[in-house]
Amino acid sequence: MRIDILTLFPDMFSGVFSHSILKRAIQKGHLEVQCHDIRDYTLDKHRRVDDYPFGGEAGMVMMIEPIARCIEQLKSERDYDAVIFMSPDGVPFKQTAANRLSMMQNIIILCGHYKGIDERIRDIYVTEEISIGDYVLSGGEIAAMTVVDAVARVIPGVLNDETSALSDSFQDGLLSAPVYTRPADYKGNKVPDVLLSGNERLIRDWKLEQQLERTQKRRPDLLNS
Numbered sequence: 001m002r003i004d005i006l007t008l009f010p011d012m013f014s015g016v017f018s019h020s021i022l023k024r025a026i027q028k029g030h031l032e033v034q035c036h037d038i039r040d041y042t043l044d045k046h047r048r049v050d051d052y053p054f055g056g057e058a059g060m061v062m063m064i065e066p067i068a069r070c071i072e073q074l075k076s077e078r079d080y081d082a083v084i085f086m087s088p089d090g091v092p093f094k095q096t097a098a099n100r101l102s103m104m105q106n107i108i109i110l111c112g113h114y115k116g117i118d119e120r121i122r123d124i125y126v127t128e129e130i131s132i133g134d135y136v137l138s139g140g141e142i143a144a145m146t147v148v149d150a151v152a153r154v155i156p157g158v159l160n161d162e163t164s165a166l167s168d169s170f171q172d173g174l175l176s177a178p179v180y181t182r183p184a185d186y187k188g189n190k191v192p193d194v195l196l197s198g199n200e201r202l203i204r205d206w207k208l209e210q211q212l213e214r215t216q217k218r219r220p221d222l223l224n225s
């Protein structure tokens, strides 16, 4: 899968892609990420990418031309399955969306900044809009990283043990069961006996029970959706 990220701050991404699971996904060839500096696509001699909003609001708005030029350039090179704009008024990001996007070949993720982007970019190019939560970030970069991370870990082959992504929270509409490792007894705080029993059926039942109990207690909305 290839992800092209359009941003005014490409340097923000270098760290996240060179560690842990994202690094491995890229090294193993499951994922290719290219960051494009929108500023490289302006024809303005001062390299301006933002301007005052019509109607006199406070703040700056990212201009159409550099973004359009960048998207057009990419689209002339390959077909894209989705052009995604990160936005607080987008569709709330869920595991189901991460799973769906992970099946795609090529996607573009556009990061806004300042007051946002000229609405006409959304009208002309954007095929879906994603919000990572009901709060406003300074820019779409951290939101895009969140989406790329969630998508990458469900691309088949990225995690060593493929079932480990399937047992994560939300994959089956439930929160995950608690997990433990050694020591089995930490200053009197013991791991539940069943996990040490070696009885697979009992362990499976216990995990499901824990998942249901946790979901009921913490996120009852998941059980009703």
Ligand code: SAH
Residues within 6 Å of the ligand: 085, 086, 087, 088, 089, 110, 111, 112, 113, 114, 115, 116, 117, 130, 131, 132, 133, 134, 135, 136, 137, 138, 139, 140, 141, 143
């Ligand atoms: N004026 C806009 C917010 C702009 S914040 C509004 O009120 O809706 C600047 C940029 O940060 C946005 O264009 C978007 O790309 C990104 N952003 C901010 N919050 C976000 C969120 N919750 N999810 C995804 N992207 C977000």
